[in-house]
Amino acid sequence: MEYVFWAVALASLFLLPGQHLILTEIAWLGLFALSLDLILGYAGIISLGHAAFFGLGAYVAALAAKHGIIAEPVLALIASGIAAALLGFATSFLVLRGSDLTRLMVTLGVALIMREIANQIPDLTGGADGLQGVRIGPILGVFEFDIFGHVGYAYCLAVLFALFLLARRIVHSPFGLSLRAVKANPLRGSSVGIPVNARLVAIYTLAAGYAGVAGALLAQTTAFASLEVFSFERSADLLLVLILGGLGYLYGGLIGALIFKFLQDWLANLTPQYWQFWIGAVFVLIVLLGRERMGSWIRRALPRPKGV
Amino acid sequence: MLTILFDGIAYGMLLFVLACGLSVTLGLMNFVNLAHGAFAMAGGYITLILVNRMGVPFFAALALAFLASALIGALLERTLYVHVYGRSPLDQVLFTIGLVFMAVAGTDYFMGAQQVFIQIPSSLQGRFEVLGVGIGRYRLFIIVLCGILTIVLQLILMQTRFGSRLRASVDDARVARGLGINVNAVFALTFAFGSGLAGLGGALGAELLGLDPTFPLKYMVYFLIVVTVGGTSTMTGPFLASLLIGIADIFGKYYVPRFGAFVIYTVMIVLLLVRPQGLFARATR
Amino acid sequence: MPVALETIGLQKHFGGIAAVNGVSLQIERGARHALIGPNGAGKTTVINLLTGVLSASAGRILLQGEDITRLDVHRRVARGLARTFQINQLFLDLSPIETVGLAVSQRLGVGAQWWRMVGSNAAVVEEAADILEKFALADVMLERTGNLPYGKQRLLEIALAIACRPQVLLLDEPAAGVPEAERRDILATVAALPADVTVLLIEHDMDLVFSFAQRISVLVNGALLLDGAPDEVARDARVKAVYLGEAAHA
Numbered sequence: 001m002e003y004v005f006w007a008v009a010l011a012s013l014f015l016l017p018g019q020h021l022i023l024t025e026i027a028w029l030g031l032f033a034l035s036l037d038l039i040l041g042y043a044g045i046i047s048l049g050h051a052a053f054f055g056l057g058a059y060v061a062a063l064a065a066k067h068g069i070i071a072e073p074v075l076a077l078i079a080s081g082i083a084a085a086l087l088g089f090a091t092s093f094l095v096l097r098g099s100d101l102t103r104l105m106v107t108l109g110v111a112l113i114m115r116e117i118a119n120q121i122p123d124l125t126g127g128a129d130g131l132q133g134v135r136i137g138p139i140l141g142v143f144e145f146d147i148f149g150h151v152g153y154a155y156c157l158a159v160l161f162a163l164f165l166l167a168r169r170i171v172h173s174p175f176g177l178s179l180r181a182v183k184a185n186p187l188r189g190s191s192v193g194i195p196v197n198a199r200l201v202a203i204y205t206l207a208a209g210y211a212g213v214a215g216a217l218l219a220q221t222t223a224f225a226s227l228e229v230f231s232f233e234r235s236a237d238l239l240l241v242l243i244l245g246g247l248g249y250l251y252g253g254l255i256g257a258l259i260f261k262f263l264q265d266w267l268a269n270l271t272p273q274y275w276q277f278w279i280g281a282v283f284v285l286i287v288l289l290g291r292e293r294m295g296s297w298i299r300r301a302l303p304r305p306k307g308v
Numbered sequence: 309m310l311t312i313l314f315d316g317i318a319y320g321m322l323l324f325v326l327a328c329g330l331s332v333t334l335g336l337m338n339f340v341n342l343a344h345g346a347f348a349m350a351g352g353y354i355t356l357i358l359v360n361r362m363g364v365p366f367f368a369a370l371a372l373a374f375l376a377s378a379l380i381g382a383l384l385e386r387t388l389y390v391h392v393y394g395r396s397p398l399d400q401v402l403f404t405i406g407l408v409f410m411a412v413a414g415t416d417y418f419m420g421a422q423q424v425f426i427q428i429p430s431s432l433q434g435r436f437e438v439l440g441v442g443i444g445r446y447r448l449f450i451i452v453l454c455g456i457l458t459i460v461l462q463l464i465l466m467q468t469r470f471g472s473r474l475r476a477s478v479d480d481a482r483v484a485r486g487l488g489i490n491v492n493a494v495f496a497l498t499f500a501f502g503s504g505l506a507g508l509g510g511a512l513g514a515e516l517l518g519l520d521p522t523f524p525l526k527y528m529v530y531f532l533i534v535v536t537v538g539g540t541s542t543m544t545g546p547f548l549a550s551l552l553i554g555i556a557d558i559f560g561k562y563y564v565p566r567f568g569a570f571v572i573y574t575v576m577i578v579l580l581l582v583r584p585q586g587l588f589a590r591a592t593r
Numbered sequence: 594m595p596v597a598l599e600t601i602g603l604q605k606h607f608g609g610i611a612a613v614n615g616v617s618l619q620i621e622r623g624a625r626h627a628l629i630g631p632n633g634a635g636k637t638t639v640i641n642l643l644t645g646v647l648s649a650s651a652g653r654i655l656l657q658g659e660d661i662t663r664l665d666v667h668r669r670v671a672r673g674l675a676r677t678f679q680i681n682q683l684f685l686d687l688s689p690i691e692t693v694g695l696a697v698s699q700r701l702g703v704g705a706q707w708w709r710m711v712g713s714n715a716a717v718v719e720e721a722a723d724i725l726e727k728f729a730l731a732d733v734m735l736e737r738t739g740n741l742p743y744g745k746q747r748l749l750e751i752a753l754a755i756a757c758r759p760q761v762l763l764l765d766e767p768a769a770g771v772p773e774a775e776r777r778d779i780l781a782t783v784a785a786l787p788a789d790v791t792v793l794l795i796e797h798d799m800d801l802v803f804s805f806a807q808r809i810s811v812l813v814n815g816a817l818l819l820d821g822a823p824d825e826v827a828r829d830a831r832v833k834a835v836y837l838g839e840a841a842h843a
Contacts, residue, residue: 046398083362094577100339100397102580105536109580112529116569174698174714175707181684181695188682191644192757193670194704195797202705232525236405243402277413283406285398288391 004249006161007157013154020149022265023091026257027156028217033241033253034167035210041247042171043150043203044183045095048104048235050211051113052091053084055229057212058083061101061224062131066179071137077159084212087114092204096197108232114250115230132221145221152221159217160254163210167250179203233276262283311442312562318447320554321454322516324525327498327534328461329502335478335540336589337495339389340397342404344506344531345524346411350517351377351507353419356426366429370511377507382500389499391455408524415521423520426511450512457505458547465543474498478541533576594621596658597676597791599763601654605635605642605815612638614815615652620761620791620808627794627802629826630812631835632738636795637679639812640763643793644676645669656761671700675759677750679766679795689730689749692738694721696756710834710841721756726784728752744775751782761791780804803827811835 012023032054039045056289057080069078118125126132140145143151157185170176182189182196190196219225228234237260244263245256263282269277315547330344351373356469358369384407435444466473476486477491485491510523517527530553538549553572563569598620605613605629607740613635620673621624629637642781644656645666652664661669682733684692691711712718714773725734728748736746738749747767752763768779780801796802802809802823809826811818820825 040398044570046401048401094581098580101334104340104397104401105532106577108529109533109577113570113573115579116573120566170707172710173707174695174703174711174717176710177687177691177695177711178699180714181687181692183685184684185682187646187679188684188753191646191670191676191678191682192753193667193699194666194695195667209829211364221782232528236409239398239402239405246545266526274413274417276409277417280406280411283402283409284388285406287395287403287406288388288620 009157009251013157017148017150018152022261024149024153024156024221027153027160028214028221028240029261030254030257031160031163031169032211032214033238033245033256034164034250035214036238036242037247037250037253038167038207038210038244039188040259041175041249042179042183043200045200045204046100046103047107048232049107049109050238050270051230051234052111053088053208053211054215055118057081057084057085057215058219058225058229059118059125059217060212062134064217065220066131066134071134072141073139077213077220080194080216083208083211085209085217088208089201089205092201093300094204095204096200111230111235115227117228118230125224127144128227130224134223134225136220154281156217157223159213161216161218164250165211167168171250176197237279269302312558314441315447316558317551318450318515319558322509322513323499323503323530323534323554324550325457326513327531327550328532328543328546329495329505331535331538331540332498332502332544334480334535336481336489336498339393340400340404341494342401342528343411343524344402344409345496346491347381347506348376348513348527349411349519349521349523350380350510352510352514352523354507355511355514356424356519368510373511374504374508377502378500381503382496385496385499403539408528411524412521419521423518424514426514428515434529435498441589446515452517453512462543465566477586490535497505522565532570537579594623596620597624598793600643601653601655603639603654604650605638605641605647605733606650613642616815616817618810618817620793622791623789624644624652624791625807625811626792627796627806628812629796629802629809631743634812635815637765638817639750640676640765640795643763646672648823653725663790670757673760674763675754676763677754677765677767679744679769681748681750683746685737689725689738690721691733692757693724693752694718696753697721700757717741724752724756740815743773744778747771747779754797759790762786762791764792764794766795766797768796769803817836
């Protein structure tokens with residue numbers, strides 16, 4: 001079943017050239033949601049500020065290109081991922097202790113601080129108007145970005161696939177199993193010798209790195225970055241994306257991104273200015289109807305990560 | 309500098325009136341209501357319509373804003389919130405975020421996206437000097453009104469039967485139920501009252517904080533900070549926390565404008581790390 | 594005999610209440626030691642202090658002569674201290690083989706490997722299956738833990754502690770909540786533990802205590818009332834008063 005998913009994705013590269021721009025958005029949004037799944041679906045950490053890492057990745061990539069620090073996009077991508085991972089590592093100790101509410105507050109706070117930092121150095125970040133004049137070099141020195149988004153989509157899809165494979169490896173490993181245990185019962189986890197905090201720091205750092213890469217993809221495919229990459233709406237919408245697809249089985253983020261983008265597109269066509277209202281209504285409805293029920297029919301179609 | 313202190317106190321007291329409803333809701337039902345700011349916004353816009361468009365006197369409009377917000381709160385609580393009480397924090401967060409988005413977009417649709425200003429009666433406009441300290445009339449009004457409200461709230465909490473039922477329910481809902489206290493009714497009433505207070509705060513605060521459809525999102529953080537720093541088991545906790553944040557924010561914005569906002573966020577994070585249960589919460593929690 | 598586990602003046606305060614008030618225990622290596630006392634005496638608190646789930650207000654804890662008072666829970670496990678919980682603390686969504694496998698791989702130092710598939714390490718799988726076999730859980734090893742009957746869950750609880758190959762094992766009411774018919778399995782398992790493993794047992798079931806223990810400590814209101822051989826404890830008037838007094842009030 002998994003092969004079908006990726007076969008379809010690959011096919012869309014060749015068969016749906018007119019949709020590549022929106023598919024590109026779905027690709028990096030899917031990666032962003034995947035990164036949230038790693039911490040929320042697998043480690044049980046609620047975050048309202050995941051955009052902090054996304055935004056940092058976006059700005060690192062955009063600035064690297066604009067100022068010619070790193071002209072080649074893939075290298076810039078790696079740099080963004082590392083930068084975001086470092087931020088994740090630095091802030092990971094904040095989410096180790098405390099209740100869910102504390103984690104919400106703290107992650108929100110970090111994202112707000114990042115946004116404020118970006119706001120306070122407009123010479124560097126372009127402030128509220130965003131970073132202008134960003135020119136992205138050709139990928140690996142060979143593939144120029146084109147205005148139809150073909151190269152962009154192929155690029156995003158390739159990155160998504162590679163990182164997905166890595167994530168898949170990790171969650172099916174002993175490390176991944178220990179994460180599930182820690183999420184299920186941290187007390188028991190530590191009582192059988194699992195260093196709970198170390199595991200959480202590791203996955204939080206990795207997830208932050210993934211989010212940073214997603215942000216870099218956004219910046220590179222649109223040649224733009226603005227304060228909005230750190231916004232609360234982005235973190236909140238991300239939660240919805242992941243919830244739509246379902247937590248804890250890796251494909252949730254990708255499927256959720258698909259659903260969310262189509263939903264958003266359709267709503268924006270209906271009410272160009274007020275689609276946020278209907279997104280809000282979707283949030284409310286999903287909770288009222290029950291997340292589990294909504295996600296379960298999707299999950300039955302795809303394999304759950306099995307143990308032995 | 310004393311003027312700034314005065315402004316900070318006014319801001320802090322306003323913040324308290326706005327946030328205390330959230331604090332009680334969280335302490336009572338462990339419910340994270342991120343949409344609390346929407347009730348404040350409702351109060352603000354209702355007052356706007358009453359005063360600017362219908363010519364209702366300001367003070368009467370304030371009272372009406374309180375009542376209207378309380379009613380909206382009661383209505384939403386009975387129809388929507390009641391379905392998500394036992395749910396996980398994630399569900400509650402999603403639910404209330406959804407409500408905020410709806411409120412923000414809805415207000416934008418009906419009232420437009422621009423910032424609006426409520427016509428304040430001339431008796432409250434301007435400033436006067438007392439011992440060399442500039443006192444704004446409106447800010448003084450806020451301090452006085454919020455001060456009275458705080459005292460009234462404390463009296464209700466401590467001296468009335470409802471107050472003792474509320475305190476019991478916050479302390480331990482299971483035991484309170486066992487004693488025959490209708491915790492759900494207490495909660496419904498408190499939720500409505502808290503929403504009403506938020507609405508009043510929103511109406512009062514339009515002048516100070518600015519009123520536009522993004523109000524609930526802009527100030528959500530502040531309410532959350534008050535609640536997490538002040539704790540949810542007392543009322544003095546959030547009160548002191550609000551004053552602290554109000555003063556810190558104003559001082560920060562005045563003296564170090566570049567870092568004004570950071571001060572608040574950093575303070576919050578540090579405090580959450582050091583004392584996850586809040587600065588003023590009881591030690592046994 | 595060398596001392597495997599020792600506490601010196603262990604104390605734990607909650608607000609103004611001293612849940613554990615100056616407890617000094619010495620448990621010899623290979624001992625079969627029971628900790629008994631009326632409800633609320635603080636027995637589980639002592640276990641929580643020993644394992645690090647709670648941090649001591651005062652006093653010291655020594656494992657094999659080394660001070661572990663400030664160590665994190667998981668580090669104490671690595672040093673050879675394991676426990677079971679009074680109320681099952683299991684990973685309900687995982688299967689028994691996954692659960693035990695986790696403990697085994699963590700002990701072998703390969704628990705953090707992220708590049709290989711779970712189940713690809715033959716040594717881990719073999720040992721996990723072996724342990725489950727010993728605890729009569731082999732037939733359900735692939736089932737979801739949450740779906741297992743309580744008795745089997747209780748056995749898994751103990752199996753999990755054993756999987757850590759502890760030198761000191763703390764059992765918190767292992768027979769609690771287990772139906773009479775399945776108690777025998779639990780008792781047999783406890784009796785069959787390796788002789789070099791030091792076992793501290795908390796139990797209310799006096800038959801189990803007296804058939805198992807070589808030494809009994811009596812905890813009352815957070816302090817040790819008596820520490821001695823089973824017949825000493827059984828004869829002691831104060832112990833009788835504490836238990837009978839409790840029965841008289843009940």
